[in-house]
Amino acid sequence: METIVADITNLKKAFGSNHVLKGIDLKIERGENLVVLGKSGSGKSVLIKCLVGLIEPDEGKVILFGKNVFELNDEDLNALRKKVGFLFQSAALYDSMSVRENLEFPLRGLKLKQKELDERVASTLKSVGLEDAIDQMPCGLSGGMRKRVGLARTLMLNPEIILYDEPTTGLDPTTSKEISRLILDVQKKYSAASIIITHDVECARITANRMMIIKDGTAYCEGTFEELETSKDEWVRSFFK
């Protein structure tokens, strides 16, 4: 069985004269939590949006589950995307739908029976600890709850890789810690690979198996949390203060 889930080589992307990514390599294995750390505006979101084909890079190759994302036709790309969970920074809940409908949405087209659907919604909501919010509308949820619902929605399709875009940004320290723990739980329960983008060191400490720091559009350094925390590089250590 193939163990490499996603493989990015020499990824480059510029918006006009703003060179955001200047040749990034990244590999992630099954069941692994990779934390990508970087300053705000360093191109972390652009990186994972390239991975699922939301943004087309100028150069470089993106291989997901052994397939080149930018050579697929729409149908194959959509099939591939069903195996990917993406938790957006703002959670991106559909405002016009209730929590239940938000969770059911990714499953449309699968022709499941209503009973099966209800069970799946209930069990997924339970795994993020939000059974009671099932009939609420997104506008009535707090920031932490929105993130949980967003995570539940990405889990509905049993993804093999989950991409977290700043899962703890904008949350209070306690809620941040809860979300970080939840990411660990999800890793165990779904044995999915995860890429967690953040600038929150606490979140990285809890969730990371391996870390990568982005600087000036390149992968500046890689290693475990302990390795980077005690790095000889002044700039790298400055993240952990």
Next chain:
Amino acid sequence: MVIKKIVGPSERLYLSALKGFFEEVAQLTLFTLRFFKQALQPPYEFNELLKQSYLIGYKSLPLIAITGCIMGLVLTIQSRPTLAEFGAESWLPAMVAVSIIREIGPVITALIFAGKVGSGIGAELASMKVSEQIDAMEVSGINPFKYIVVTRVVSATFMLPVLVVMADAIALYGAYIGVNLKGEVSFHLFFLQVFEKLTFTDVFPAIIKTFFFGFAIALISCYKGYNSNKGTEGVGVAANSAVVYGSLAVFILDMAAVQISSLFS
């Protein structure tokens, strides 16, 4: 040197505005082609189509009814003195009916539709874009263009004609009230006079053009929302330009419709 003199700062401004205009037209054309491609390809989003038709059509009814009634009433009151001058007051019902059915009903209703539905679509899509909801649909393997744009445009295309027919009917009733403010004409006589004068060539082209009005308003609103800039100010800009360009499109299409239908009569 010579070129530098000719292309001064103000000319450059015109040139870039012109370039921007043509770019916009090209983008809108591509968006339209994409609409037809996606609209014809199964699977179809019937449930969402019904929901949008309800929101776009049914929810606009009260507004359309009120404006329609006032439109008929005011038009009648304003036309009476001119006709009275020629001693042709008995023509009032027929004349007002022709104006309403041919021109005023479709255009006013379409403009109100652009204001209500167009701005709503523009703002909604732009905020979906800003809050990454459109991206979220895309990564869950669902085609957001089909789900969001196609359903709204198709609904608007078929709902506006229905609304116009209702507005016309209510406006005629308003005209009946207007006629009866001075003098007395029975309900029966009023509509007898109206339908005696109205012909197929008054009604048919006027209804046909409203399909195009609805299509253009929704398509432009979707285009503005779907391609809006990031940031919260993008939402306001999208809503505003949806109404402005939607209304402009209504007038341009109306002019074209008048030219085309005059060819056939």
